[in-house]
Amino acid sequence: MTATTTLGSAPATAPPPRADLATRVRRRAVWALVVAIGVAALVALALSTNAPDQALDPDDVGPSGGRALVEALRDHGVTVQVVRSADELVDADPGAGTTVVVGNPTYLGADSTDALREATSGADRLVLVAPTAEQLAGLDLPLTSSDLGAEVTVTAGCRSTVARPDDTAALVDTRFVPVSRGSGARATLCFALPNPRGDDKAPPEDFGFGAALATVPAGATHPEVVAVGVGSAFTNRFVGQESHAGLAIRALGHSPRLVWYQPGIGDLASVDGTGQSAWPEWLTPAAVILGTAVVVLAFVRGRRMGALVTEPLPVVVRAVETTESRGRIYRRARDRGRAAAVLRLGTTERLARRLALSPHAAEAVQAAAAAASGMPPTQVAALLAGPPPTTDTELHALANALADLEERVRTS
Template sequence: MTATARAKARSGRNVLLWCASIVGISIVLAVLAPRNTDNYLDPAGHGPNGVAALVEVLRDHGVQVELVDTVAGLSAALAGSAGPAQTTVAIGDSRLLTARGAEAVTRAINGAGRLVLLDGAPAVLDVIDPDVQVFAAGGRGSDEFAAECSDSVVRDDATVGRFDLRLIADGGATSCFPLPRTAGIDHGALLVTVPVHEGIPQTYAVGFGGALTNRYVTDAGHAALGLRVLGAHPRLIFYTPSITDQRAVDGAQEEGPALPAWLMPGLVLIGLAVLTLAVVSGRRLGRLVPEPLPVVVKASETTHSRAELYRAAQDRARTADVLRQGTLGRLRSRLRLDTSAAPDAVVAAVAAHGIPLEAARAALDGPPPDTDAALVRLATDLATLEEKVTPR
């Protein structure tokens, strides 16, 4: 086996080894990596930010809970329900919802018994009641907030000890759990109820969604509030907008099946693998090791091939320059001049050997030849010039 064949075989083995390593590491990470069950207000999330604990208690109390992540799935779930009026629709993390997506959601929930916006869902709330404003806020009440309203979901002196949003309502909406006023300024409330109108069910905009998560649901009256808000009907549809839901993200109609959830992570992994392979392959691992060439090419053959290329290109100027540079380099060495000495200095040194100055200048620094015969004469003159110059 030649050296080239061995090098190709070794390179192929390296590529296969890296590919096998990347695939193996990917499999191990896929098996050992924890599942993403800790998204905010995830109904199946058992981490501190999920609401699986509240959902399981609702199921234990006989509420039929169905989880959906697309507007089409929400519409189908309500259409398949024996009685949409006996169904509560809850919207979890709504950050992916756009204005057009929110309009699609409000059309899909037409006829439901109740709508609960666990994170305020500003996009949806703006469609349902533009008079209700949502503001980001966060805190923990030192004395806990009392309801101070007569809504049915806030009996038994329920209190809230943590909140994420504050809502300011005008018009016919009812506000509960008001925040303390400062300097006569209304800072809003933590729960706003919008009555039924124009086919939109009774809507609860919740500003204390974080209090219903697994981490805080057992504090204050959070669990009782969550059960009463979400468990008013025998059926609960929990909708969490997903990035693959085209109608939620951009309001477009779904024209085909959504892309699988693993597609983008897979493409990212493949891109990182290719980048890693390129970086590793581009590095020199260890010192350079000389290897014999598979074919020995004589210097005369290389020179002859270059001359043929110049002749085919009719590049007499480049050919003359190559001949003159070679002669200048050898004359500098022979005359013991600096390697960067100018052509004029070389001409002067050559003239000191008895060669006419003009003849030396014409040969070493004259105009390029315009014919093949002139180029041949130049090569002859340069060779004669070198023969006449003796080393010092």
Template sequence: MAALLVVAAIVAVTLLTLTSSGGGSGGFADPDSPSRQGSRALAQVLRDQGVDVEVVRTIRDFEAAGVGPTTTVLMGSFDFLGEAAADRASRHASKAARLVLLEPSAFALSDFGVRLAPSDGGRVDLAADCGSDLIDRDDRLDARVTFYQSTDTSADGTPQLPAGAAGCFPGHNADAAVVVLPSTNVQPETVVLGSADALTNARVGEASHAAIGLRALGSTARLVWYLPDISDLDVPDGSGNLRPSDRGIPEWFGPATLLLGLAFIAFALARGRRLGRIVTEPLPVVVRAVETTEARGRLYRRAGDRERAASSLRAGTVQRLAARLGLPSATADEVVAAVARTANREASQIRALLDGPTPTNDRDLVLLAEQLAHLEENVRHA
């Protein structure tokens, strides 16, 4: 039982961990969250600047929001973006003026056709070292970042961004924390912003984070901020076929579940009751049920206590007669009257028998016992 409780607790914690980073306010870089990790401050400033900020949390709501040439799309989370939802989101976002991918994973980059590879950069303090409409050369980034490197290479094997692209806030290698890709026939201008930390309420006021966020998200009249929730792991694709995804489940979840199952089986085998064939054990001595009564009678006889013996005989008779006549809580007089009616005898005779004088010798005591037994026999057959 204890093992079952432990397994249930671990599963509950795992599910809570899985769902806590999904939809609903309170998640990382969530525009509705006022916590230190939320992004309500940036969203409110954008609204104050006249930008219509619309937050959507499912692929259905994202498609229903409508995206056009005056709309910027921000993809703010990829933990629960399944393959089918990603395909639909990519097609819908292609109609926007600008697509901003906030710290995308390798899966997300592939889903949106961006030829970049991510790598963890940790906490950094970087200068922009580039020039574009989105980033000023004097901008600074002081936050936790993910760097991105082009998967395309030049003739000498060096990673090379496509023509017209800009990599800002470079790292040690040919990578950057912010990459701006020009629009193509099938894709709008795409900004890979490698630091969700910079846009949180706790950090947006530091360095040039606020300016970068406002330039990236406030260049159009409308912003659709899409945060996929856990329901987007399992949605139909464009053909209506259901395509479940396991992207939101950590890699360790499967092995951990298997390990817990094996541990539970081992615990059950070690602590479970082992049942074998039934084994009879002979008793050391057999005691007859009547022997206790006989032993008590011999004690009364040895002590010469006829009064206690007669009292016990009468009390037992009254109790059995009352139970047989259905009078478990009746008084002695009520029992006498009921017995007299049932046995068709005088009440005075019954009272003398059940509540008469104490026998003076053993013969009278034996006679009293016989009369009481005869009275019970009469009532039983009446």
């Protein structure tokens, strides 16, 4: 008797080779585009992100470093000591005969500002390069500041311990405006900034729009403070232009000893957790955008996944052909264990139907088959649930033994 079966879980024909090739090419092109966009984004972020701790670094010989100024100070007989944390600043003990300069306040947090105020209370002078308004308030100075970043030539127009009336500077990073704060001492302003909306004929001593340099006299809790808004002028690239070198030497070479405090990223931390974040502000929205893009891409690429849909084949395949084809596949794969498991499962199901038992009750089927065939129960159990064969000869012998067992039960 010939049995027939219908295969309905797979398409009748494979897609044409050309269509399959086009699908693979499109898939690879999509992934290549995604990788290229990701690499381009990382490169753009890397190029647009400056290393703030390198600006006016005393050991940096690059254009934005301050090594040239350090060497000039040493040539003038000043001993320069570099510290890179608030703890090192405290250990340096900057007392009388010492000037302290904060070269880059980007990493100067609230707690580090307090440590700076306490550590420098007995120093000769404190020089702040481009301090923020929060740092000036933390030091209780009668000044506030804002970023400017202008390439404009300004003249001192004043006389102080740092500036001369005819000194000029060509780069202004920060502007200072006096406020009422602290002991009430007034700051001396130099390098008046031109008001972009004001009168071009305003006198040089008109500080209505603020100043690029301010000097606060010594008070009960702080030494003389010099707030410098022309920090870029002190870098290796520009220190030799205009009056930049003279300003830098007079500001930082006031004492025989200079402690150059370059805050590290650890100085951002705050004991109460309210300090500034070490991560740039754009990192969180960038992470959200990239995460959303990944989710959308996964959804788009996985939209075709779903439940399998069965459909009838346009042809009917004889059962014996299907069985022979599967056998050839098992033989080619040399998967004797899988072939033996299929043979045993088929024998167990047929014996269960013959003996009116459930095919899931394996032990009951084995016992009933042993009783019906007259074979020892251990031999029947070894045939139906023994170890898998390791050679083709053992697999052939197992198939014959299973067929013999079925024949014995059928004829009993």
